[in-house]
Structure formats: structure tokens, C-alpha cells
Amino acid sequence: MLGAPSLSRALPLLLCLICIPACMSHGQPSRKLVLVPTPPTILSYHKGPLLTRPISLYYMWYGSFNAAQKAILADFASSISAGSAARPSVSSWWSTVSSYTDISGSHVSSRVSLAAQYSIASPSPPKLLKEADLLLLLTSALSSKSLPVDENGVYFIFTAQDVPVEGFCMNSCGFHATVPPSAATSGKKLTYAWVGNPADQCPGKCAWPYALPQFGPQTPPLVSPNKDVGLEGMVINVATVLAGAATNPFDTGYYQGDSLAPLEAASACAGSFGKGSYPGYPGKLSIDKKTGASFNAHGINGRLFLLPALWNPSSHSCTTLS
Secondary structure (H helix, E strand, C coil), X not given: CECCCCXXXXXXXXXXXXXXXXXXXXXXXXXXXXXXXXXXXXXXXXXXXXXCCCEEEEEEEECCCCHHHHHHHHXXXXXXXXXXXXXXXXXXXXXXXXXXXXXXXXXCCCCEEEEEEEEECCCCXXXXXXXXXXXXXXXXXXXXXXXXCCCCEEEEEEECCCCXXXXXXXXXXXXXXXXXXXXXXXXXXXXXXXXXXXCCCCHHHHCCXXXXXXXXXXXXXXXXXXXXXXXXXXXXXXXXXXXXXXHCCCCCCEEECXXXXXXXXXXXXXXXXXXXXXXXXXXXXXECCCCCCEECEECHHHCEECCCCEEECCCCEEXXXX
């Protein structure tokens, strides 16, 4: 599961203040403040497959999304493999993801493309969706041939801002998971993901730093480059989930901790977007001179995005674009 992007794990070495007793001249215990380093974040490789072949993305839009909103996430997908004269770029961000290698030495693919999109209307009012309901939406689309079966694909289900999803805002902004082999998948194991639009339900958790944080100091939110706070949050969460899916598609790739709730390529660095980040501060970012919007990556069609820091397997630390 992808947690709220408001707590930074960007620093490989954090220092904690711990009080320990010591003897004073009068026999009374004193308290000394001792700096104790916390263990560094290390994502271990569990010898399973990664997404090393060209990756196709499939977008399923559940509920009400307008054309402008769809274009933001479509442009993000198309920016991953597109070279950009302006730096840093979405493709340079993905280069860290593609530096991960499997047991044979093959890299996560640097080729990512948006293969197809499919829209589904939600009932009015929308009903609560559980993970089983999300999976059923996908398998139904596969069974009806609305989307093709693709072992090299990542199927994203996007839910609109008024659609309640179990666990959304409580402990998750999105996740990736496995579609088990079935008749709908032609007996193949597939990778899918879900990300919700947090605009109305929990912008302070799932669209930070473009919204006031739900907890902690109420620092002013950043100016949104795409003028849609909910979609800015979705970009961050889609990027986080996609990086995790590419480097840990079947819970046997790169992660730290419990395989059921792992820290992955981007979630290991949650809350960090630029250099100098710490909990509640996203780090130093670029500012668009025309709009005052904060960002750290250039995309196609003049898009500006904010993308999460990534754990770098070479340096064993979180790497930011700015």
C-alpha cells in the first residue's frame, strides 16, 4: 500500500535524541542527550522478476474525469520515455527506476508508453469500492475485450474525487497488486494499480504539498503547475506506485520490510521532492517564473510535474531531481 506522502524518508541517516541516565557527583541521576543514528534504508532484492520488457500502461477512468484531467496523467505517461531539452525531466527521473536490475542483470525497461484508455461511469451516488470491486472492474474490462491482456502492462484504475474506496485516506493513496491467473487474463499473471483523486476526500494527505497538510505545521501549500490540486496529488501517487510496480511487481523484487506493506523505490523516500527535505518540508524546488508554481520535472507539451524522490540502488540513498 502507498501511504500518505507527508512524512519524509529522504535522509539516509536520521539522528534521534535519546535520554540515558548517568551518575552525578551527588549520586543523583542526570539525563544526557545522545545522538543515535537510525538504520539506513536499504531495499533488498528478493530475486524475483522486474518489469524489464517495454512497459505498456492502461488507464481505466472510473467516475467523472474531464478531458483536461485525463490529459495531465496521459502527458505524464508519455513523458517517461520522451526526451526533453529542459532538465530535469520525467525521463531523467525514470532513469533511476531503470537502473534497477534483476537476477540476470537486465534493467527495468526505459520504454514506457500509454497503450490504451477506457472510461466507466459510476453510479449516482457512487458506492463504496473494495479492493475486490476494483479487481472486478479490471477483469470485466479484460473479459469484454475493452482492454487487451498484456503481461508487460500495468493497468491503472483511477477513481474520481467523489468515489469512496475502502482504505482511501485512512492508510492509502494508492497501491499496486497482482491480478491472479484466470480465464479473464488468459491464464496470465498481470500487474494492476489503483490511485484515487483526493481533491475532496483528503488533499492534506494525498495531495500534499499542493494542499495544507492534514497534520503538523500548517505551512502554505505550493502553487500547482497544472491548476488542479487533486490531479497533482494523483501524479505524485501514480509515479510512486508505478516505480514500485516496475521494481517489485510480484512482491519478490526490491523492497524493505514486510512484503505485505513494503517500502519500495519511491515510498521509501515518501515526502521528499527536493534537496534538503525533511518531514513537512518537500525540499528545494524549481519555481516557474510565469505562474509561481513549484515543480521538479519537465514533461511533454510544456507540462511541469512534481515527482517523488527515488531510492537509488547505486548510492543506497534517496535521490531527488532538484
